[in-house]
Amino acid sequence: MMEKSRRSFLKVAGIAAIGLGAAPAMNFAASDSHGTAHAVKSKNKKALHAQRWGMVIDTNKITDEVVESIVEACHKAHNVPDFNIEVDEKKYPNTRPVNHKQEVKWIWEEEFHNAFPDKEDEFLAEKFHDLPFLVTCNHCKNAPCVQACPTQATFKREDGIVMMDFHRCIGCRFCMAACPFGSRNFNFRDPRPFIEEVNPTFPTRSKGVVEKCNFCAERLAKGELPHCVEASEGAIVFGDLEDSESDIRVLLNENYTIRRKQSLGTEPSVYYIM
Amino acid sequence: MLEIAIKGSKNYWLWIVFLLAVMGAGGIFYIDQFMNGLMTTGMSRDVSWGFYIANFTFLVGVAAGGVMVVIPYYLHDYEKFHRITILGEFLAVASLIMCLLFIIVDLGQPTRAFNVMLYPSPKSMLFYDMLVLNGYLFLNIVVGWKILEAERNQVEPAWWTKPLIYLSIPFAIGIHTVTAYLYCGLPGRGFWLTAILAPRFLASAFAAGPAFLIILCYIIRKFTKFDPGWEAMQTLSKIVCYALIANLFFFVCEVFVSYYSNIPSHKAHVQYLLFGYHGYHALVPWMWTSMILMTTGAIFLLIPPLRNNKTLLPFTCAMIIFGVWIDKALGMISGGFVPSPLHHVTEYAPTGPEIMISFGVYAIGFLVLTILYKLATQVKEEVRG
Amino acid sequence: MNKNAIITGLIIFVLAVLSPFWFNMITATQAAPEPKLLGKAKTEKNCVLNKYEMRANHMALLDEWRDSVVRNADRMYESANGHSFNMSLSTGENSCLGCHEDKTKFCDKCHTYASVDPYCWECHTNPKEIR
Numbered sequence: 021m022m023e024k025s026r027r028s029f030l031k032v033a034g035i036a037a038i039g040l041g042a043a044p045a046m047n048f049a050a051s052d053s054h055g056t057a058h059a060v061k062s063k064n065k066k067a068l069h070a071q072r073w074g075m076v077i078d079t080n081k082i083t084d085e086v087v088e089s090i091v092e093a094c095h096k097a098h099n100v101p102d103f104n105i106e107v108d109e110k111k112y113p114n115t116r117p118v119n120h121k122q123e124v125k126w127i128w129e130e131e132f133h134n135a136f137p138d139k140e141d142e143f144l145a146e147k148f149h150d151l152p153f154l155v156t157c158n159h160c161k162n163a164p165c166v167q168a169c170p171t172q173a174t175f176k177r178e179d180g181i182v183m184m185d186f187h188r189c190i191g192c193r194f195c196m197a198a199c200p201f202g203s204r205n206f207n208f209r210d211p212r213p214f215i216e217e218v219n220p221t222f223p224t225r226s227k228g229v230v231e232k233c234n235f236c237a238e239r240l241a242k243g244e245l246p247h248c249v250e251a252s253e254g255a256i257v258f259g260d261l262e263d264s265e266s267d268i269r270v271l272l273n274e275n276y277t278i279r280r281k282q283s284l285g286t287e288p289s290v291y292y293i294m
Numbered sequence: 295m296l297e298i299a300i301k302g303s304k305n306y307w308l309w310i311v312f313l314l315a316v317m318g319a320g321g322i323f324y325i326d327q328f329m330n331g332l333m334t335t336g337m338s339r340d341v342s343w344g345f346y347i348a349n350f351t352f353l354v355g356v357a358a359g360g361v362m363v364v365i366p367y368y369l370h371d372y373e374k375f376h377r378i379t380i381l382g383e384f385l386a387v388a389s390l391i392m393c394l395l396f397i398i399v400d401l402g403q404p405t406r407a408f409n410v411m412l413y414p415s416p417k418s419m420l421f422y423d424m425l426v427l428n429g430y431l432f433l434n435i436v437v438g439w440k441i442l443e444a445e446r447n448q449v450e451p452a453w454w455t456k457p458l459i460y461l462s463i464p465f466a467i468g469i470h471t472v473t474a475y476l477y478c479g480l481p482g483r484g485f486w487l488t489a490i491l492a493p494r495f496l497a498s499a500f501a502a503g504p505a506f507l508i509i510l511c512y513i514i515r516k517f518t519k520f521d522p523g524w525e526a527m528q529t530l531s532k533i534v535c536y537a538l539i540a541n542l543f544f545f546v547c548e549v550f551v552s553y554y555s556n557i558p559s560h561k562a563h564v565q566y567l568l569f570g571y572h573g574y575h576a577l578v579p580w581m582w583t584s585m586i587l588m589t590t591g592a593i594f595l596l597i598p599p600l601r602n603n604k605t606l607l608p609f610t611c612a613m614i615i616f617g618v619w620i621d622k623a624l625g626m627i628s629g630g631f632v633p634s635p636l637h638h639v640t641e642y643a644p645t646g647p648e649i650m651i652s653f654g655v656y657a658i659g660f661l662v663l664t665i666l667y668k669l670a671t672q673v674k675e676e677v678r679g
Numbered sequence: 680m681n682k683n684a685i686i687t688g689l690i691i692f693v694l695a696v697l698s699p700f701w702f703n704m705i706t707a708t709q710a711a712p713e714p715k716l717l718g719k720a721k722t723e724k725n726c727v728l729n730k731y732e733m734r735a736n737h738m739a740l741l742d743e744w745r746d747s748v749v750r751n752a753d754r755m756y757e758s759a760n761g762h763s764f765n766m767s768l769s770t771g772e773n774s775c776l777g778c779h780e781d782k783t784k785f786c787d788k789c790h791t792y793a794s795v796d797p798y799c800w801e802c803h804t805n806p807k808e809i810r
Binding site: 123135164170172197228229 | 330331332333335337338339340341342343397400401402403404406407409410412413415417418419420421424476477480481482483558559630631634635636637638640
Binding site for chain 3: 058059060061062063064067175177178179183185186187210218220221223224225226237241
């Protein structure tokens with residue numbers, strides 16, 4: 021009998037404890053004490069808008085120098101770590117040695133047969149052999165990474181940009197397995213010691229989250245074009261794919277373009293003029 | 295019932311202390327990984343999943359394998375399995391705990407793990423995997439515990455355990471199917487992009503799970519007075535045999551499709567695993583070892599005198615488990631990532647800390663298993679005595 | 680005999696549970712620090728919400744802000760009191776640090792005292808530190 025009543029007491033006590041624990045959370049959810057109800061959130065007036073942002077890369081205009089300045093502009097502005105630099109020992113003592121296989125890159129150069137492995141060809145025109153091909157996140161219309169993410173940390177914005185919410189990412193790396201373009205990076209370690217000059221207007225990342233190209237969403241919000249477009253000397257054109265009047269659509273209309281791994285049906289938003 | 299676990303022989307306590315020591319060592323390495331990030335592992339930009347996820351996949355199989363004793367006993371009233379169903383259920387519990395821990399140690403931001411529940415994402419397979427794994431864990435804990443308790447008190451188990459047992463059967467199939475769906479639904483990974491992945495996972499699970507159970511039966515016979523029954527072990531070994539042959543057959547189908555169709559993005563991975571690719575062949579010896587172990591195991595189980603040999607059987611089972619582990623854990627994960635989507639080759643090998651943390655997780659699983667099996671065998675001894 | 684053991688146990692338990700109070704009695708309690716208002720924040724009397732609500736709920740507000748900026752691309756915030764802000768911790772004039780200037784004299788003052796360590800600064804940068 022004693023056994024029984026102690027048991028039921030513990031049960032009731034347990035349920036009561038859950039109730040006590042839940043109460044503050046429920047109260048917080050129910051209240052609007054932080055007075056934010058009347059606030060208005062809006063976009064910057066100068067912000068650029070599109071239905072689906074896209075990019076056309078003119079491979080004829082891409083040279084090694086252009087590639088270099090594009091990569092540098094992007095990586096500097098976005099605080100992408102460079103694991104080849106010498107770490108400032110005073111600021112970051114006891115930094116462990118680097119595993120270069122754990123690198124981070126948002127936009128980089130590949131050879132034709134790596135950028136387009138399904139278009140490999142033994143008799144490929146010679147000029148394509150040595151040409152640098154810029155690759156980055158394709159901001160696919162049907163992005164497999166968005167589908168894979170278990171927390172919606174990777175999501176699709178209204179304007180077609182595939183965004184990362186670094187605050188929410190749990191670092192499961194499912195998106196990296198899902199991406200058919202190898203466009204995603206994981207922060208295997210704290211990147212800060214490997215950023216030579218931090219750009220204070222853009223966050224760095226913490227260890228344990230995934231990152232990738234964001235089509236310079238932070239610049240579009242201010243009415244500016246992406247860094248790579250600015251640094252490209254006209255080789256990259258950026259615009260609204262759904263707007264038939266846009267520069268980018270005119271280019272697509274006038275040139276033969278290809279996309280990476282079209283057959284997978286992810287509908288990349290980055291086009292290459294051949 | 296738990297009080298049973300704190301009374302044991304000297305050997306029992308030595309084993310517990312050993313497991314705690316391994317857990318402690320793993321814990322120390324995990325703290326380092328937690329502080330410094332996954333840089334301590336051998337994973338890379340190209341091979342973004344490694345040893346943890348490999349072991350996770352393997353253990354989901356062991357957990358699902360438990361259903362191979364539940365189905366015959368509860369659906370077909372196969373009495374010989376009466377004594378070992380509880381062992382199957384408790385093995386599932388321990389395996390699932392290891393599975394969940396392997397996921398946690400693999401996360402870059404483990405403190406945010408609950409985001410999966412805060413922001414449920416019905417399009418993500420990982421979301422469903424979380425649901426079925428936890429569901430199956432819950433079912434097995436409740437069912438196993440309730441039935442053992444009823445046995446101890448010599449009463450009929452509560453009426454509601456029956457529906458839960460029936461429910462656990464689709465869940466067992468579900469955990470491994472959804473785990474296969476994690477991989478086989480990804481457009482850019484030719485190696486995994488195959489409809490036979492889930493059936494293959496299940497086949498290897500129904501080989502490795504029961505094979506492990508047979509070994510555990512041997513250990514139980516040696517260290518306790520409880521006898522799981524030689525005939526039950528014989529039936530188990532037949533199950534292992536057919537499941538293993540199915541697994542090998544599925545693998546042959548896989549190899550045939552990739553080689554005969556000759557599609558590079560599918561063939562390259564199999565090529566890498568079996569013969570090496572562009573001069574990289576770290577996994578070739580492993581894969582062939584696995585093939586030899588599994589084939590020999592299947593032959594040993596097919597021939598009745600060899601299968602019935604009480605001394606040989608545990609070794610056959612160990613061979614099979616190791617073979618399946620290589621094939622499904624090492625090969626399946628690395629093979630999917632090499633070559634990369636851009637056809638670069640980055641090879642993968644786990645680092646020391648990674649292996650130590652994995653040992654730590656296994657030690658936790660074995661601790662849970664030891665305690666649960668201690669309860670089960672002791673209760674059964676009491677009831678019979 | 681059991682009775683004595685139980686009562687001793689209870690006394691030890693109560694003593695242990697109340698240990699924070701004993702600890703406070705024997706150590707000198709520090710007064711809660713005042714975060715320093717500098718520069719613009721000193722002259723400007725209005726933050727996003729009034730002082731007390733900011734004190735209590737700034738973390739909820741910041742959480743709302745980051746979702747708004749990252750997920751909805753809405754970066755401007757006009758609060759109920761008519762002021763508009765750039766929803767950012769540290770970028771530009773109209774951000775948190777744009778007004779409050781110094782993280783160490785503002786944010787850290789209370790956070791250190793309360794021994795909370797928000798992970799904002801693992802990624803976001805304090806402009807002062809960089810220079």
